[in-house]
Amino acid sequence: MGSSSSSIDNIPNAQEIMQETGFSAAHLLRLYERFQFLDRDQTGKLRPEDFGALRELAMNPIGDRIIGAFFSPGQETVDFPSFVRILAHFRPTDSNRTREGPQQEPANSRTRKLKFAFQLYDQDRDGKISRAELLQVLRAMLGLQVTEEQLQSIAERAIQEADLDKDDAISFDEFRKSLEKVNIEHKMSIRFLR
Amino acid sequence: MAALWTLSLLFSTCLGCLGLTPPAELPQPHNQPPSLDFNSSDGGLSVDLPMALRVFSVDYHHVQAPFEIVLWIMLASLAKLGFHWSGRVPAVVPESCLLIMVGLLVGGVIYGVRHSAPPTLSADAFFLFLLPPIVLDAGYFLPGRLFFENLGTILWYAVLGTLWNVLGIGLSLYGVCVLAQSSLGDVSLLHCLLFGSLIAAVDPVAVLSVFQEMHVNEQLHILVFGESLLNDAVTVVLYKLFESFLRLPSVSGLDVLLGGCRVVVVGLGGLFVGLFFGLVAALTSRFTSRAQVIAPLFVFLYSYLSYLTSEMLHLSGIMAIVTCAVTMKQYVEANVSERSNTSIQYFLKMWSSVSETLIFIFLGVSTIQDVHMWSWPFVCSTLLLCLVWRATGVLLLTAVVNKLRRNAVTFRDQFIIAYGGLRGAICFSLVFLIDDFPKKRLFITTTIVVILFTVFVQGMTIKPLVELLDVKRKKRALPTVSEEIHSRLIDHLLAGIEDVVGYWGQHYWKDKFEQFNKKYLRRFLIREDHQARSSILRVYQELERREQRGEEEAPPIVDPRSHSRPLLPEEMDSIRRILSRNLQNFNNKMPAYSRHTLHQDTTTGKTRRPLHRHQSLGERYTCNTITHWSQEDREFDGSHRVRAGLSRSHTVCSISPRPILQDSSIPAASAQTGPADPKSSAAREDRISPQHQIPVGRAPKKHLSFVLENEK
Numbered sequence: 033m034g035s036s037s038s039s040i041d042n043i044p045n046a047q048e049i050m051q052e053t054g055f056s057a058a059h060l061l062r063l064y065e066r067f068q069f070l071d072r073d074q075t076g077k078l079r080p081e082d083f084g085a086l087r088e089l090a091m092n093p094i095g096d097r098i099i100g101a102f103f104s105p106g107q108e109t110v111d112f113p114s115f116v117r118i119l120a121h122f123r124p125t126d127s128n129r130t131r132e133g134p135q136q137e138p139a140n141s142r143t144r145k146l147k148f149a150f151q152l153y154d155q156d157r158d159g160k161i162s163r164a165e166l167l168q169v170l171r172a173m174l175g176l177q178v179t180e181e182q183l184q185s186i187a188e189r190a191i192q193e194a195d196l197d198k199d200d201a202i203s204f205d206e207f208r209k210s211l212e213k214v215n216i217e218h219k220m221s222i223r224f225l226r
Numbered sequence: 227m228a229a230l231w232t233l234s235l236l237f238s239t240c241l242g243c244l245g246l247t248p249p250a251e252l253p254q255p256h257n258q259p260p261s262l263d264f265n266s267s268d269g270g271l272s273v274d275l276p277m278a279l280r281v282f283s284v285d286y287h288h289v290q291a292p293f294e295i296v297l298w299i300m301l302a303s304l305a306k307l308g309f310h311w312s313g314r315v316p317a318v319v320p321e322s323c324l325l326i327m328v329g330l331l332v333g334g335v336i337y338g339v340r341h342s343a344p345p346t347l348s349a350d351a352f353f354l355f356l357l358p359p360i361v362l363d364a365g366y367f368l369p370g371r372l373f374f375e376n377l378g379t380i381l382w383y384a385v386l387g388t389l390w391n392v393l394g395i396g397l398s399l400y401g402v403c404v405l406a407q408s409s410l411g412d413v414s415l416l417h418c419l420l421f422g423s424l425i426a427a428v429d430p431v432a433v434l435s436v437f438q439e440m441h442v443n444e445q446l447h448i449l450v451f452g453e454s455l456l457n458d459a460v461t462v463v464l465y466k467l468f469e470s471f472l473r474l475p476s477v478s479g480l481d482v483l484l485g486g487c488r489v490v491v492v493g494l495g496g497l498f499v500g501l502f503f504g505l506v507a508a509l510t511s512r513f514t515s516r517a518q519v520i521a522p523l524f525v526f527l528y529s530y531l532s533y534l535t536s537e538m539l540h541l542s543g544i545m546a547i548v549t550c551a552v553t554m555k556q557y558v559e560a561n562v563s564e565r566s567n568t569s570i571q572y573f574l575k576m577w578s579s580v581s582e583t584l585i586f587i588f589l590g591v592s593t594i595q596d597v598h599m600w601s602w603p604f605v606c607s608t609l610l611l612c613l614v615w616r617a618t619g620v621l622l623l624t625a626v627v628n629k630l631r632r633n634a635v636t637f638r639d640q641f642i643i644a645y646g647g648l649r650g651a652i653c654f655s656l657v658f659l660i661d662d663f664p665k666k667r668l669f670i671t672t673t674i675v676v677i678l679f680t681v682f683v684q685g686m687t688i689k690p691l692v693e694l695l696d697v698k699r700k701k702r703a704l705p706t707v708s709e710e711i712h713s714r715l716i717d718h719l720l721a722g723i724e725d726v727v728g729y730w731g732q733h734y735w736k737d738k739f740e741q742f743n744k745k746y747l748r749r750f751l752i753r754e755d756h757q758a759r760s761s762i763l764r765v766y767q768e769l770e771r772r773e774q775r776g777e778e779e780a781p782p783i784v785d786p787r788s789h790s791r792p793l794l795p796e797e798m799d800s801i802r803r804i805l806s807r808n809l810q811n812f813n814n815k816m817p818a819y820s821r822h823t824l825h826q827d828t829t830t831g832k833t834r835r836p837l838h839r840h841q842s843l844g845e846r847y848t849c850n851t852i853t854h855w856s857q858e859d860r861e862f863d864g865s866h867r868v869r870a871g872l873s874r875s876h877t878v879c880s881i882s883p884r885p886i887l888q889d890s891s892i893p894a895a896s897a898q899t900g901p902a903d904p905k906s907s908a909a910r911e912d913r914i915s916p917q918h919q920i921p922v923g924r925a926p927k928k929h930l931s932f933v934l935e936n937e938k
Contacts, residue, residue, distance in 0.1 A: 063727070066726075066727060069728070070726075086725045086726065087740075088371070088721070088725045089725040089726065092718055092722045092725070093718055094718045094719065094722065095722055098718075098719060098722035098723065098726075102726075119723070119726075119727060122720070122723055122727075149712065149715065149716055149719060152715065152719060153715075169711075169715060170711065173711075173714055173715065182801070185801060186707060186711070186801050186805065189801055190707050190708045193706050193707060193708045194708045207712075210706065210708040210712070211712055214709055214712070214713060216716075219632065219713065219716055219717075219720070220716055220719070222720065222723065222724060222727065
């Protein structure tokens with residue numbers, strides 16, 4: 033464990049959060065300290081500017097989308113439980129899930145991870161990645177290197193490959209199917225958060 | 227181009243002729259005055275007139291040393307110019323090969339003219355004068371973040387890989403010598419180990435020059451390059467260790483243990499020397515505001531001093547100079563003026579370019595000598611063993627390290643790492659430094675053969691072989707375009723989440739360092755008036771520079787296709803090529819350090835941009851939508867790159883309506899505009915635009931996105 037129980041008691045609802053997300057007490061404590069570090073004005077909530085202060089994140093091509101993913105639609109701030117819930121997506125997948133008996137799937141299941149990634153594309157939350165949304169992300173990632181025509185053809189190809197029902201957009205199921213050969217559990221996990 | 231070649235040949239002949247006659251004998255063609263030796267002529271007047279004043283005379287002896295040095299450098303530079311004008315040749319043959327060939331040619335000419343060996347590359351000249359500029363250039367332009375992210379893997383390859391290679395090659399060679407008792411019986415185990423230690427090391431100069439031609443993704447580039455830099459510590463220590471063992475009457479286990487400690491001492495010692503000098507240089511640059519012209523000089527002086535100091539203490543000079551450059555870079559860039567920064571970069575590139583060219587030419591020249599001793603089994607087995615041990619080493623190490631990395635080192639990458647392990651001038655100089663023993667000539671010959679083989683054969687064939695590998699890979703199931711794109715998105719996502727979490731390990735230490743940096747170092751080492759904006763300025767200037775180094779231009783924006791049609795196979799091929807080349811570029815750019823290009827100044831407007839930008843710097847960070855740039859960019863100057871730069875930087879931030887602020891050390895102006903919401907972003911843009919003159923729409927759009935670009 034390594035964490036004194038008095039510190040874990042400072043975190044409100046610690047037990048419920050641990051139960052829900054699967055984080056151990058030690059991790060939860062560290063995340064709490066990190067939360068407090070990020071929370072510059074000590075309001076107990078994070079705002080987008082707090083995330084923006086992380087320089088590398090700011091320079092990430094999809095940094096703003098990542099930050100946006102922490103905030104629920106319409107919310108301007110993130111409190112600690114929400115913070116942890118988002119990060120729970122990135123725990124390594126437990127190989128045996130016998131002890132899990134929650135009502136919903138654990139946050140770090142493959143489906144939930146994929147859903148998180150899907151929502152990075154789908155900013156308008158309509159459940160589909162439209163061509164325009166795909167192009168936006170491609171532009172962000174490929175940037176200067178690629179001409180506009182090439183971008184168009186790449187997006188074209190991606191949609192052709194994935195779009196099975198020919199609605200010119202990628203739904204979540206199509207997204208999941210196109211990634212079935214990729215080891216998402218390994219790729220989308222931060223080892224340290226086990 | 228033909229003129230350049232003739233000039234080069236002319237110079238080489240000059241060199242040969244000048245070397246021909248020792249200076250003392252050089253005739254001094256002064257104007258022969260009419261014979262004043264009246265004594266011998268009519269005996270009437272025996273007047274001894276003094277020698278008349280020499281109107282014209284040649285005194286070569288006076289300027290011999292610098293003259294010859296300049297001629298060599300001139301030859302090297304003209305040869306380099308010639309290559310770049312020679313059409314398709316540079317695409318097939320790497321520059322290093324061509325330079326060695328020129329060297330061979332010059333060496334042959336000199337040998338033919340003088341009938342004795344041409345001047346060889348002395349180890350001292352190499353280590354003290356030719357190597358430091360190259361390593362300094364490499365260190366100064368090292369992509370810091372990429373390097374430190376991959377540092378574990380790099381160290382893994384550098385230390386363990388080199389040890390594996392050295393021991394493997396040394397022991398196997400000893401086995402070969404034992405087997406070929408008749409011809410090689412007098413080569414002892416220690417000699418073999420010594421030879422192994424100097425031949426196993428991958429050379430940064432050679433590697434860099436070959437990788438220029440190949441388009442590898444940045445991660446691979448930094449792995450190979452970082453390995454070649456860091457293995458210097460291991461190589462030098464092992465070399466000196468075995469050399470001192472050779473001098474000892476006997477070697478005990480204690481000596482081996484001490485040798486191991488020495489590796490650590492040498493590596494860390496070099497590191498600390500470099501750190502010390504880097505910090506002192508940063509401090510000095512703080513006070514250069516009143517004498518800006520000599521500011522670049524301090525960069526060079528301190529770096530060179532760190533190199534010399536660590537060489538003096540028998541520590542790793544390469545590590546020292548690289549650490550010095552990496553340390554002082556951010557503070558120096560913040561402290562000195564823009565022009566000084568440009569001067570520093572240009573001089574670094576120039577010197578390292580000259581150095582590299584000279585090294586390769588001398589390698590060629592030094593090959594022509596009398597001292598060769600050939601032995602088929604030794605040479606062939608060395609070549610074979612180098613390849614085999616490197617390949618197995620890379621395979622084994624990668625198998626282990628892939629479990630710990632998120633981005634696995636693919637088989638193609640492994641092939642490039644293994645096959646791209648070129649040897650170069652460091653081996654060559656080290657072999658000359660060996661104490662004399664009967665088979666030293668054999669070692670020299672073998673080293674030259676290995677270097678030539680790796681540079682020529684491996685250097686020329688690596689590109690076609692990699693392309694062949696790509697072709698073969700295509701025949702099997704390829705990742706689809708969707709998979710590649712989504713995987714890359716996930717990579718970015720994970721990098722971002724790691725930043726948020728403060729991933730224990732790398733980012734944890736990085737954050738801690740950044741805090742320490744901000745609190746103490748920057749305050750101490752950077753001029754007061756530059757401190758506030760320097761962190762942003764740093765980022766910003768780096769983006770500027772990288773933009774100006776960018777090579778691709780985006781064409782005018784085309785209307786998006788509204789219909790879909792199946793893609794032709796060649797289009798698919800080009801898509802795959804684009805993705806494989808560009809998706810792995812973590813910084814959205816071609817490899818950042820190109821030996822040969824610094825700026826691509828195609829328009830006059832470009833050089834003015836930084837100055838304009840700085841005024842508008844601290845003012846806003848908000849993002850904007852895509853629609854803005856597509857119309858307004860068209861009216862700017864014809865440089866596509868400007869537009870492309872804007873479009874790239876623009877689109878990055880265009881997506882989210884939320885503004886992103888930098889850290890709190892932002893000037894007050896922006897702090898007011900900081901916490902914004904999307905509605906006011908448009909209004910703010912209108913407010914800002916009237917404030918600037920020429921780059922009226924350009925400047926705001928350009929700098930607003932720098933916060934969101936990947937850093938170096």
